[in-house]
Amino acid sequence: MKAFTYQRADTPARAAAAAVKPGAKIIAGGTNLLDLMKLQVETPSQLIDINRLPLDKIEETPEGGLRVGALVRNSDLAADPRVRQHYGVLSRALLAGASAQLRNKATTSGNLLQRTRCYYFYDVTKPCNKRNPGSGCAALAGFNRIHAILGTSDHCIATHPSDMAVAMRALDAKVETVNGEGEARVIPIAEFHRLPGKTPEIETSLKSGEIITAVTLPPPPPGVQVYRKVRDRASYAFALVSVAAIVDSARGRIRSARLAFGGLAHKPWRAPQAEEKLADAAANTTSFNAAASAVLDGARGFGGNDFKIPLTRRTLHSVLAETTRT
């Protein structure tokens, strides 16, 4: 680990102001950052610890949603009775991620900001445009079983590893931030994470020194909520494909569907064209097929991850069948 100085922040705005300094980095749960620091993938010269800031509450909003503080631990968010009752897709997604020990430490904001698990990003001896812009992408012609099939670029085919963020994408969550001047901003989750394009090192729309204070969930949408995660192990593994689905249907007819996917792209992937195919459609193989084709429009495998295309199709079928059973 490279040497750094350590300080504790006393307000969110002061933490944001301190984080503007080159080499400064915010630490919350630290489960991803310290892992990367040990490998010298991350080499901050200053750590700003925000763990003692009062951002660990889950509050009801006047609109009937929930406001989740940036420092609410993943396990606490998953176990919150209101989340379990009204946002089951989020509770399930959180419980599908990592291990219990990690969920006890990992925070809401840190989960959104976690880095990719691409093997080449982790291996400092290999080229990686995300870690070292301009050095190339070793995954394109390398081992790419876990990599993206949607929204990729010639510069990066990494995926975003979060389960939580996929559920939040389906729920149309909003990310609240503050900067060093104390100015607040709200970023819809759809605009929070970015596709890699030519600058895969820029992963979010956060500006320098802007920190997350909360994530708000709108009132719970109607319908059945499901989070399905397909992975190499039954537990404690990243998704190869995951689906967050919120489907409102009755007697074999779908009123509306929201679909977000993990393991497929550089950001939690929402599929509005697929949702359109399902709106006011009969719940049957024809509509499920049309939806899957719409999700996979433009999908491209890179050899090792070609299987993700049929896997996504089958997983979506299964999830749609489950959510429209009644």
Added chain:
Amino acid sequence: MDENEPTTIEITRRTVIETGTTALLLTGLPRGALAAGSSDDNEPPPPPATATLQINGRSHVLTLDPRTTLLDALREHLALTGSKKGCDHGQCGACTVLIEGRRINSCLTLAVMHDGQSITTIEGLAEGDNLHPLQAAFVEHDGFQCGYCTSGQICSAAGMLAESRSGMPSYVTEDLTRPQPELTDAEIRERMSGNICRCAAYPNIVAAIKQAAWMPT
């Protein structure tokens, strides 16, 4: 004593269970080097930081390189070697300890981040000569072979039982709205998935935890 006679250290199963002391002999590595993890450059160390940790009911004031993980602080600065370093990346669970009663990976957190907090390690679970119910159950059910993961398994199980009693659901909980999910074998396996056992003593670990789940702590 014959110089050729091999030195033997008797480690009973009870010693392993009580203190996790399979690595009884502390290495002679310089503290700074070990505590900071791998660092192959010769940059000067950062200014030290001070933290007061309440470990197993005792207060310890430590002055540390801020890079020191909680695991290294326990093992290398306080000689509490029960918590084990397996992968050092949060993947194996051998370093599991309880902070304010909640289980975490001590390898993925800095000691200075826990100033003033209360930490329980495997060394703090037994009460005098009375083993913690989980320790007794691991002995009874033979919940280990080599023992390296055991202290992490037991600390993790202690945290897991507390989570379960407080109504925490898991990924395999069928009905999330049920306030108190039943602790089935499938639930125990899912909830313990952050602790890897290379010897694959899993069936006996599940049996031990199941037994301890019914006993008061």
